Amino acid sequence: MPAAISTEGLVKSFGRTYALDGLDLAVRTGEVHGFLGPNGAGKTTTIRILLGMTRADEGTARVLDGDPWSDATELHRRLAYVPGDVTLWPNLSGGEAIDLLGRMRGGVDKKRKAELLERFDLDPRKKARAYSKGNRQKVALVAAFASDVELLLLDEPTSGLDPLMEEVFREVVQEISDREGRTVLLSSHILSEVEALCDRVTIIRAGRAVESGTLNELRHLTRTSIQAELVGPMDGLAQLNGVHDLQVDDGRVRFDVDTDEINPVLRRLTEIGVRSLVSQPPSLEELFLRLYEPEAVK
Amino acid sequence: MKSLAGTGGLIRLILRRDRVVLPLWIVLLVAISVSYVQEYGDLFPTPESRVKYAGNAGFITLYGELSGPSLGEFVTWRLGFVPVMIGLISLLTVIRHTRVEEESGRRELLGATVVGRHAQLAAALTTVLGANLVLAVLLALGMHSQDLPLSGSVAIGLVYAGTGWFFAAVGAVAAQLTASAGTARGIAIGVLGGAYVLRAAGDTSAHTDGPLAWLSYVSPIGWAQRIHPYAQNRWWLAVVLLAVTVLLVAVAVSLAVRRDVGAGILADRLGPADGTLGSPLGLAWRLHRGLLAAWTVGFALLGLLFGGVAEGVGDMMRDDPGIQEMFQRLGGAAGLIDSFLAGVMTLVGLIASAYAVQATLRMRVEESSGRVEPVLATATSRWQWAASHLVFSLLGPAVALLAAGVAEGLAYGVAIGDVGGQLPRLIGAALAQLPAVWVLAAIAVAIIGFFPQASMASWAGPTVCILIGLVSAGVSTADWIRDISPFTHLPSLPGGSVSAGPFLVLLAIALLVGVAGLVGLRRRDLPA
Ligand SMILES: Nc1ncnc2c1ncn2[C@@H]1O[C@H](COP(=O)(O)OP(=O)(O)OP(=O)(O)O)[C@@H](O)[C@H]1O
Ligand SMILES: [Mg+2]
Numbered sequence: 001m002p003a004a005i006s007t008e009g010l011v012k013s014f015g016r017t018y019a020l021d022g023l024d025l026a027v028r029t030g031e032v033h034g035f036l037g038p039n040g041a042g043k044t045t046t047i048r049i050l051l052g053m054t055r056a057d058e059g060t061a062r063v064l065d066g067d068p069w070s071d072a073t074e075l076h077r078r079l080a081y082v083p084g085d086v087t088l089w090p091n092l093s094g095g096e097a098i099d100l101l102g103r104m105r106g107g108v109d110k111k112r113k114a115e116l117l118e119r120f121d122l123d124p125r126k127k128a129r130a131y132s133k134g135n136r137q138k139v140a141l142v143a144a145f146a147s148d149v150e151l152l153l154l155d156e157p158t159s160g161l162d163p164l165m166e167e168v169f170r171e172v173v174q175e176i177s178d179r180e181g182r183t184v185l186l187s188s189h190i191l192s193e194v195e196a197l198c199d200r201v202t203i204i205r206a207g208r209a210v211e212s213g214t215l216n217e218l219r220h221l222t223r224t225s226i227q228a229e230l231v232g233p234m235d236g237l238a239q240l241n242g243v244h245d246l247q248v249d250d251g252r253v254r255f256d257v258d259t260d261e262i263n264p265v266l267r268r269l270t271e272i273g274v275r276s277l278v279s280q281p282p283s284l285e286e287l288f289l290r291l292y293e294p295e296a297v298k
Numbered sequence: 299m300k301s302l303a304g305t306g307g308l309i310r311l312i313l314r315r316d317r318v319v320l321p322l323w324i325v326l327l328v329a330i331s332v333s334y335v336q337e338y339g340d341l342f343p344t345p346e347s348r349v350k351y352a353g354n355a356g357f358i359t360l361y362g363e364l365s366g367p368s369l370g371e372f373v374t375w376r377l378g379f380v381p382v383m384i385g386l387i388s389l390l391t392v393i394r395h396t397r398v399e400e401e402s403g404r405r406e407l408l409g410a411t412v413v414g415r416h417a418q419l420a421a422a423l424t425t426v427l428g429a430n431l432v433l434a435v436l437l438a439l440g441m442h443s444q445d446l447p448l449s450g451s452v453a454i455g456l457v458y459a460g461t462g463w464f465f466a467a468v469g470a471v472a473a474q475l476t477a478s479a480g481t482a483r484g485i486a487i488g489v490l491g492g493a494y495v496l497r498a499a500g501d502t503s504a505h506t507d508g509p510l511a512w513l514s515y516v517s518p519i520g521w522a523q524r525i526h527p528y529a530q531n532r533w534w535l536a537v538v539l540l541a542v543t544v545l546l547v548a549v550a551v552s553l554a555v556r557r558d559v560g561a562g563i564l565a566d567r568l569g570p571a572d573g574t575l576g577s578p579l580g581l582a583w584r585l586h587r588g589l590l591a592a593w594t595v596g597f598a599l600l601g602l603l604f605g606g607v608a609e610g611v612g613d614m615m616r617d618d619p620g621i622q623e624m625f626q627r628l629g630g631a632a633g634l635i636d637s638f639l640a641g642v643m644t645l646v647g648l649i650a651s652a653y654a655v656q657a658t659l660r661m662r663v664e665e666s667s668g669r670v671e672p673v674l675a676t677a678t679s680r681w682q683w684a685a686s687h688l689v690f691s692l693l694g695p696a697v698a699l700l701a702a703g704v705a706e707g708l709a710y711g712v713a714i715g716d717v718g719g720q721l722p723r724l725i726g727a728a729l730a731q732l733p734a735v736w737v738l739a740a741i742a743v744a745i746i747g748f749f750p751q752a753s754m755a756s757w758a759g760p761t762v763c764i765l766i767g768l769v770s771a772g773v774s775t776a777d778w779i780r781d782i783s784p785f786t787h788l789p790s791l792p793g794g795s796v797s798a799g800p801f802l803v804l805l806a807i808a809l810l811v812g813v814a815g816l817v818g819l820r821r822r823d824l825p826a
Contacts, residue, residue: 092569
């Protein structure tokens with residue numbers, strides 16, 4: 001099956017700042033793909049290029065086997081988009097906006113719309129200017145989820161949603177991906193959301209992908225923290241590969257170890273003699289924080 | 299006083315944002331006003347010629363009654379349209395720095411800092427009231443420098459400033475009433491238009507000893523005019539204007555206390571749960587219909603007004619060779635009334651070009667507000683999206699001009715008992731303005747296509763053309779300056795001779811520039 005989205009070496013500059021600096025991204029058909037990175041990393045810019053709104057300076061991008069710039073109109077019948085900051089026409093009611101966007105994409109499924117309005121607890125009769133931020137976001141979500149499309153591009157779609165609605169959002173995304181096999185590109189800063197929904201993730205920083213893979217694969221990239229009480233002298237620990245932030249305190253050690261270097265380190269510990277040992281698996285937060293840091297760019 | 303905290307900072311912010319526009323309109327309006335002294339002094343050297351010129355029904359409707367024959371009084375009278383412009387600019391500026399800020403959410407950002415709840419309103423009003431005061435002082439100095447008496451020069455300054463103050467306060471009240479800046483503008487401009495119509499109707503009635511003369515006395519524009527600079531110099535009327543201004547400001551403040559940031563006093567009603575809109579054109583219709591209706595009604599009223607007074611212009615000009623000659627120069631071609639009507643048509647065309655630019659800029663508003671994104675993410679192409687708006691920036695002015703032509707034709711036709719003859723002539727004359735209007739719309743498209751950040755520069759088109767029109771009506775102006783304006787190249791209609799050449803050239807320019815702009819729009823980042 002061809003990839004739903006693939007980009008190679010995307011470059012986009014705004015004046016002197018490089019928003020994208022050789023971005024590679026591959027989203028397989030049918031998966032929910034997390035798209036993460038610190039503020040200003042280039043996520044929104046990438047999504048706009050995939051939508052044919054922004055033109056890349058260099059590199060190639062393919063969406064649903066088409067060129068996002070020149071085939072925009074045809075492609076847009078097959079995809080839906082939710083921006084992170086939804087602005088609507090102040091004089092149109094939410095229901096009017098949903099129907100308008102749906103029809104311009106090729107049709108609205110009335111039943112599906114009613115069901116989604118119900119689940120997201122949204123009053124479609126209010127004028128857009130009277131909606132709160134979260135409710136504006138729901139209008140865009142209902143419009144996108146109600147349309148019969150193969151691909152959804154969601155740019156921080158849950159910003160402003162309350163926890164209850166965040167839960168509804170997760171259910172709906174799971175349904176459309178599991179039951180209907182649609183592809184989702186989900187840019188998000190909410191790690192629990194990414195962990196709950198995404199099959200694979202791509203992390204970008206300063207316009208470049210720094211990691212890509214399943215969450216389990218990524219976990220291997222991070223460090224396990226270890227606390228141990230040792231019987232013997234702790235010679236040679238600091239010199240071992242993959243040991244970081246070693247602290248020694250009266251027979252106790254505390255350090256982080258790269259997950260793929262854990263075996264030699266454990267062997268050395270048992271050689272010294274272990275009285276007690278606590279190991280903490282890497283948390284996703286730690287992983288992301290580390291990848292978000294500037295020196296993570298390889 | 300805590301509610302005013304941060305006002306100083308906000309004033310500096312406003313002055314910074316308006317650092318070009320604010321001094322520009324002050325200086326321009328003062329310069330134009332002062333230049334009229336020399337101009338009209340040369341054109342009408344004797345008191346008799348002035349009284350005669352000012353005495354016809356048409357001018358009385360437009361500018362009101364002349365208070366006396368001295369040069370100062372005459373120039374003040376002839377400048378009667380400037381206070382209305384000042385009122386318009388003042389109310390728009392106040393709304394822009396209050397309601398627009400709130401609607402866009404920027405106000406919230408500021409409100410969270412140490413900015414009191416009345417600071418935004420106070421800052422906007424202080425700036426605009428202050429700007430009007432500066433304008434009054436400059437005008438007084440300028441008029442006095444033309445050898446006009448000092449007291450009268452101060453008084454005309456107060457006519458200008460008083461009108462500006464009043465409508466700034468009207469803008470402040472309107473900004474509290476609704477949550478939408480567009481509606482607030484509509485309300486405030488409606489009040490301005492109403493005040494002008496009251497004054498026009500009252501003065502016309504007074505001239506013919508009709509029963510409606512009192513109408514002028516309920517219009518703030520009428521009050522300002524009755525200060526009568528260089529004649530009685532009725533200072534107390536300026537005090538009345540100031541007092542009403544203070545009262546309106548108090549109303550605005552008390553309304554502001556009663557509502558939430560972002561909300562209006564007039565509540566929003568619920569809309570339908572399901573929509574019937576389903577195409578870019580349908581959406582554009584929703585976005586443009588209010589504007590279209592307002593301009594069409596305004597143009598129809600303008601047409602009625604001018605058509606109704608045209609006959610009187612003819613009466614008065616026929617027996618004065620001097621004025622006859624001048625009007626020949628202004629309007630060209632045959633027939634005094636025709637040249638008056640042709641001058642009116644140019645004016646109407648100039649105003650229509652402002653509408654065309656405003657409608658075209660809606661496109662950019664959609665873009666910079668972010669609302670274009672969800673639309674372009676559907677199967678709507680950029681062409682379709684742009685075309686849906688261009689329908690209104692091209693045909694909207696056509697509809698408005700048609701309304702002006704029909705109304706003018708009916709009013710004038712009824713007055714002289716020749717509806718069948720005048721109606722088609724004046725409709726034709728109105729629609730003949732379109733090629734020039736479209737050139738300015740096309741320039742706006744090109745600016746949006748290639749320099750989206752500088753879209754506001756599109757207003758330079760109508761502004762320059764209106765200035766060229768204003769200045770060259772009195773002063774002899776270098777040909778190349780007049781030629782800049784596409785309106786210069788239109789035949790003088792009704793009455794003048796028509797050839798296809800200028801129309802075709804203007805249409806070709808509009809087409810070329812417009813298509814180039816669309817190509818630019820197609821190739822650039824959108825939104826940018
Ligand atoms: N129209 C523009 N003009 C100038 N610079 C821009 C423009 N759009 C984006 N940028 C810059 O490009 C970079 C990437 O921005 P982008 O919006 O893609 O980031 P992001 O990953 O979506 O961030 P966030 O998580 O904050 O949404 C930023 O440095 C931003 O300042
Ligand atoms: Mg973003």
